[in-house]
Amino acid sequence: MGILVNGVTKRFPPGRGEALGHLAVDDATFSVPRGHLVALLGPSGSGKSTILRIIAGLEEPDAGEVYLDSELVTAHPVHRRGVGFVFQHYALFKHASVEKNIAFGLEVRKWPRPEIQRRVAELLDLIQLQGYEDRYPSQLSGGQRQRVALARALAPRPRVLLLDEPFGALDAKVRRNLATQIRQLHSEFQTTTVFVTHDQEEAIEISDEIVVINRGRVDQIGSAEEIYDHPKNKFVASFIGNVNVIEGYLVNGTLSIGPQRIPVPSRRTEVPDGEVVLLARPEDVELVEETMPGAMKGIVKEVRYRGDRYEQEIEIAGQTIRVVEIKSRGQAVVRHAGQRVGVRFTRHRLFEVEKDHEAIRAQLQSLGYIE
Numbered sequence: 001m002g003i004l005v006n007g008v009t010k011r012f013p014p015g016r017g018e019a020l021g022h023l024a025v026d027d028a029t030f031s032v033p034r035g036h037l038v039a040l041l042g043p044s045g046s047g048k049s050t051i052l053r054i055i056a057g058l059e060e061p062d063a064g065e066v067y068l069d070s071e072l073v074t075a076h077p078v079h080r081r082g083v084g085f086v087f088q089h090y091a092l093f094k095h096a097s098v099e100k101n102i103a104f105g106l107e108v109r110k111w112p113r114p115e116i117q118r119r120v121a122e123l124l125d126l127i128q129l130q131g132y133e134d135r136y137p138s139q140l141s142g143g144q145r146q147r148v149a150l151a152r153a154l155a156p157r158p159r160v161l162l163l164d165e166p167f168g169a170l171d172a173k174v175r176r177n178l179a180t181q182i183r184q185l186h187s188e189f190q191t192t193t194v195f196v197t198h199d200q201e202e203a204i205e206i207s208d209e210i211v212v213i214n215r216g217r218v219d220q221i222g223s224a225e226e227i228y229d230h231p232k233n234k235f236v237a238s239f240i241g242n243v244n245v246i247e248g249y250l251v252n253g254t255l256s257i258g259p260q261r262i263p264v265p266s267r268r269t270e271v272p273d274g275e276v277v278l279l280a281r282p283e284d285v286e287l288v289e290e291t292m293p294g295a296m297k298g299i300v301k302e303v304r305y306r307g308d309r310y311e312q313e314i315e316i317a318g319q320t321i322r323v324v325e326i327k328s329r330g331q332a333v334v335r336h337a338g339q340r341v342g343v344r345f346t347r348h349r350l351f352e353v354e355k356d357h358e359a360i361r362a363q364l365q366s367l368g369y370i371e
Contacts, residue, residue, distance in 0.1 A: 001031055001032075001033065001034060001067065001069070001070055002031075002032045002033055002034035002035065002036065002068070002069060002159075002160065002192030003031065003032040003055060003066075003067070003068060003160060003192060003194065004031045004032075004065075004066070004067040004070075005028055005029060005030055005031070005051065005054075005055065005064070005065075005066055006029050006064055006065045006066075006067070007027050007028075007029055007063060007064040007065065008025055008027070008028045008029070008051065008054055008061045008063070008064030008065070008066065009023075009025055009026055009027055009028075009061060009062050009063040009064055010023075010024045010025040010047075010050055010054060010059060010061050010062055010216075011023045011024065011062055012024055023216055024047045024050040024216055025047045025050050025051055025054070025061070025216045026047075026215070026216035026217045027063075027064070027217065028047070028051055028064070028213070028216065028217065028218050029064075029218060030211045030218055030221055032192055032193075032194060032209075033192075034069065034192050035190040035191070035192055036192060036193070036208045036209065037183070037186045037193040037195060037206060037207050037208050038193070038194055038195070038207055038208060038209045038210070038211060039194075039195045039196075039197055039202070039203035039206070039207035039209075039210045039211065040052065040194060040195070040196045040197070040211050040213055041197060041198070041200060041203040041210050041211065041212050041213065041239075041240075042198065042212060042213035042214055042239070043198055043214075043239070044198055046198075046213045046214055046215060046216065047213055047215070047216035047217075048196045048197075048198075048213050049164050049165070049196055050216075051196075051213070052162050052164050052194060052196050053164075054066060055068075055083070055160070055162060055194065056078060056081065056083050056085055056162050057073070057076060057077055057078040057080075057081050057083070058078060058085075061074065068081060068082065068083075068159060068160055069159055081160070082158050082159040082160065083158050083159070083160045083161070083162055084152075084153030084154055084155075084156070084158035084160070084161045084162065084191075085153060085161075085162045085164070086146070086149050086150055086153045086161070086162070086163045086164065086166050087149070087164050087165075087166075088164060088165040088166060088167075088168040089168075091149065092137040092145055092148060092149055092152075093137075094136070094137055094138065095136070096136070097133060097134050097135065097136060098124075098129065098132050098133055098134070098135050098136075098137075098140070098148050099120055099124075099133040099134065101137070101148055101149075101152050102119075102120045102123055102124070102148065102151045102152050102155050103116050103119075103120050103155070104152060104155075105152060105153075105155050105156040106119060106120075106155055106156060109156060119155055120133070120155070123151040123154060123155060124151070126151070126185060126188065127147040127148070127150065127151050127181070127185075128147075128181075129144060129147060129148065129151075132144070141174075142174060143174040143177065143178055146166055146167070146178060147178065147181065149166075150163075150166070150182070150185065154185070154189060154191065157191075158191065159191075159192065160191070160192050160193070160194070161191045161192070161193040161194075162193075162194050162196075163182070163193065163194070163195040163196065164196045165196055165197060165198070166178070166182070166195070167179065167197075167199075167202065175202070176205075179202055179205055179206050180205075180206075182195075182206055183205070183206040186206075195207060200239070200240055200241065203224070204224040204228075207224070208223075209221065209222065209223055210222065210223070210224055210227055212227060212235075212236050212239065212240070214235045214236075214239075219232065219233060219235055219236050220232045220233070220236045227240050228240050228241055231279075231349065233351065234277060234279065234351045237279040237349055237351075238279060241281060242281060242282055242322065243279050243280070243281050243282075244278075244279065244280050244281070244282065244285065244321040244322060245277055245278075245279060246277065246278040246279075246280070246316070246319055246321060247275070247276075247277060247319065248275075248276055248277070248278055249274065249275060249276065250264065250271065250272075250273050250274065250276045250350065251273050252273065255276070255278065255350070257278075257296060257316055257317050257319065258316070258317025258318055258319070259317060260296045260297060260316070260317055262294060262295075262296055263294070264350065270350075271350050271351060271352040272352060274352065274353070275352075275353040276350050276351060276352060276353060277350070277351050277353060278345070278348050278349070278350055279348060279349050279350075279351065280321070280345045280347065280348040280349075281347075282311070282321075282322045282323055282324040283324045283326075284345065284346050284347040284348065285314075285321060285322075285323045285324075285343060285344070285345055285346070286343070286344045286345075286346050287312070287314070287323055287325065287335070287341045287342065287343060288341070288342040288343075288344055289341075289342050290340045290341055290342045291342065292342045292344070294344060295342030295343055295344045296316050296317075296342065296343045296344075297316070297340065297341075297342065297343070298314040298315060298316045298321075298340070298341050298342070298343040299314065299315045299338065299339070299340055299341070300312060300313075300314055300335050300336065300337055300338065300339040300340075300341060301313040301314065301315050301320060301337060302337060303334075303335055303336065303337065308326065308327055309324055309325060309326045309327060310324070310325045310327070310334075310335075311323070311324055312324075312325070312335065314341065314343060316343055321343075323343075
């Protein structure tokens, strides 16, 4: 096992007007197999970076344990853990050249000079910055500086690499290019890596597995496909990918959305009768003839042409949902605002509402998942 985080909890001291302080990490447990790249994914303030800093030894947990390569390191200082750390804002030495920045950790460890030179040359080749040895950080682009930071972290051959929002200060195109490079570097070195991000596309693109963090707790662990197609709760379903959040009532296997009713297959009625939310991704909503049995009646509110697909907003009993139809599949039909259609959910999940619809809607709005 490369990394084991077992029952880790961290509460920060209370600020002004607080009695108990902020519970940043709440009994978090997950593991990272040796040589894997795992993403910690969650919204800002969910505790991802605190978990990463606890793994690195930059924060001490109030409870729980951290193991690196099966060694208990909870009480070890940073320099005894063998971790490489890459921050969002590079943290390069401004007055040192690219070569000196990359060589820093090797010089501290007193590597022989010929080995340092070989290692720096190897990493410059891997990050595609040959010929930049004598440049300074101010002479580099943001993407180049982050590549140097990555090379510096990899230089001493750490047993664990920790990346804390490494693309946060970069524009979209550079982020995509650097994400691809990190995946390639990981394939080259096979260093056990934990990567913190709030961007689901980044997590899906480069990670072997995703750990979804919500309010300091681990909500779900799995591959991108598992988390996208089989979310364990409302938060995961609404955070990963686009999703329609539809309020309804379930009674005896019948789902009511406003005055409309449809039967729900028995395998999907694991939630008790009462207020529920139905979560369906835009690509899992099918538009059919209004009179088709089992379909809910809707009205087209807006149609947007996106080249390879149509994105449509459909109103059902006062609630607006988003539907995506792909042209290449032959399923898309050109529609217009005001047209009446039938709506079928080809795949969806039902979740019980712990309080009421208003409360769940407020929660999802506060987290930025619905408007």
